Amino acid sequence: MRVALKLTLALVVGIALVQAAYGWSRIRRESALFEEDMRRDHRVLGKALAVTLAHVWSQQGRAAALEVLEDANIQHSHVDISWVGLDGVGLDESSGAGEPAVRELRAAAEAGREWARIRNGAADEDRLDTVVPVLVGGEMVGAVRLSESMAPRREYVRTSIVRAVSAAGLSVGVSAGFVLVLGFWFVGRPIRGLVQQARRIGGGDLSVRGRSRQRDEIGMLARELDAMCDRLAEARDRVAAETASRLAALEQLRHAERLTTVGKLAAGVAHELGTPLNVVLGRARMIASGEVVDAAARDNARIVADQAERMALTIRHLLDFARHRPAQRAVTDLAPLVEQVQVLLTPLARKRNVHLRLETGERPCRAFVDAAQFQQALTNVVVNGIQAMNGGELTVSLSQTRRSAPEQPDRPPREHACVTVTDRGPGIRPDVLPRIFDPFFTTKEVGEGTGLGLSVAYGILRDHDGWIDVRSEPGRGASFSLWLPMEGP
Known part of the structure; x- marks a missing residue:
């Protein structure tokens, strides 16, 4: 339920209760006043008749007094006026009280006061009965009884109730409408604006402002919300700047590590270029000296071109690996990338008497990757394996399978590409295994490693929603599995 409606209902209920209490109190008071007026009228009329009857009784006798009483009854049509004898005749008929009523009358007369009470008449009609003693010569000769219906009072009370209910309903209706309009204008409308502002803030739009001019608590909340937007925007800009930095x-670190790897590969590449350079030099001298002519010269020239192309390809692979380029992800077949890494690292592997063996499946393994970053990660892992071996065979295999990520075991399995690098080195000690991906951690001799290769590879795989598994037994080598999701973005 909305706040404005809640406030309206609360105020309406409160006003209704106050009006009801006031109306009930007013009706009771007016009913009591109406009854008191009737009693007072009875007392005044009864005493006047008692004095008149006493005077007539003493001067003209009982019959004349009763005739005066009968005339008074005719003149006052709204009141029944009758005579009550000392034996209670007239009183008993009117009140149905019998002997107790006579005793009450005598007690009232002896005390010099009138006697009045409300009784139930015919058809449940309440009546006010008042009996005033008539004293002649100090002795009570009878009493004047006045009996009047309470129907006017009941009608007056009913009319008062109708008026009170109508006034209360009108007051409640006007108050409800007034409060509802004010609640909507000063509470509902500003709060809806704050809700919309909060939703836009939750959606990332920190430029929205409430611009509330109210000087109440809602205005304070709106201004605090605006201030929070300013602080969040500053924090977002600061985080964005820090993240960009x-x-x-990280990119500079990866590039530096890439250049370090290039330095490691340079000696092997130089050795790899030595043989074709010697072939080119020898064949070129033979052509220049005229030792070979015609067809033989053409054959030697073709050999020179083949060797030059071989050297250019080797250098191009090295330059492609070393070049710093912005990340560009695309759905790429991993097999050619793995083959290029094999070609690039073959010279380094030969220097350490290591043979690189590549195993690729028949089906293409496509993943959404940045080719250069993936090659860098794979190169770092393969170089790490080459440096861990003193000769032997290092296997790079490419496969695909369905499995769930280790960090999300509850999610359904999805298709993943897996590049496994298996070396025949001494393996990794159990106490070292948890730290191999820490930056600048290395077990190599000084000058052989920076401690960044595996850390950079781990970061690249993580950026590609992948991960690296490591299995190792001391003395039996190590196996690194690079996992990448095969689906696109």
Whole structure:
């Protein structure tokens, strides 16, 4: 239920209760006043008749007094006026009280006061009975009884109730409408504006402002919400700047690590270029000296071109690996990327008497990756395996399977590409295994590693929603599995 409606209902209920209490109190008071007026009228009329009857009784006798009483009864049509004898005749008929009523009458006369009470008449009609003693020569000779219906009072009370209910209903209706309009204008409308502002803030729009001019608590809340937007915007800009700086630093770190790897590969590449350079030099001298002519010269020239292309390809692979380029992800077949890494690292592997063996499946393994970053991650893992071996065979295999990510075991399995690098080195000690992906952690000799290769590879795989599994037994080598989701973005 809305706040404005709640306030309206609360105020309406409160006003209705107050009006009801006031109306009930007023009706009771007016009913009591009406009854008191009737009693007072009875007393005044009864005493006047008692004095008149006493005078007539003493001067003209009982019969004349009763005739005066009968004339008074005719003149006052709204009141029944009758005579009550000392034996209670007239009183008993009118009140149905019998002997107790006579005793009450005598007691009232002896005390010099009138006697009045309300009784139930015919058809449940309440009547006010008043009996005033008539004293002649100090002795009570009878009493004047006045009996009047209470129907006017009941009608007056009913009319008062109708008026009170009508006034209360009108007051409640006007108050409800007034409060509802004010509640909507000063509570409902500003709160809806705050709700819309909060929703836009939740959606990431921190430019929205409430611009409330109210000087109450809602206005204070709106101004605090605006101030919160300013602080959130500042914090977002600060976080964005820090994130950009960290990403730039991370990219520079990856590039620096890539250049470090290039330095490691340079010696192997130089050795790899030595043989084709010697072939090119020898064949070129033969052509220049005229030792070979015609068809033989053409064959030697073709050999020179083949060797030059071979050297250019080797250098191009090295330059592609070293070049710093912005990240560009696309659905890419991983097999050619793995083959390029094999070609690039073959010279380094030969220097350490390591043979690189590549195993790719028949089906293409496509993943949404940045080719250069993936090659860097794979190169770091393969170089780590080559450096851990003193000769032997290092296997790079490419496969695909369905499985769930280790960090999300409850999610349904999805298709993943897996590149597994298995070396025949000494393996990884159990106490070292949890730290191999920590930055700058290395077990190599000084000058052989920076401690960033596996850390950078782990970060690249994580950025691609992948991960790296490691299995190792001391003395039996290690196996690194690089997992990447095969679906697109």
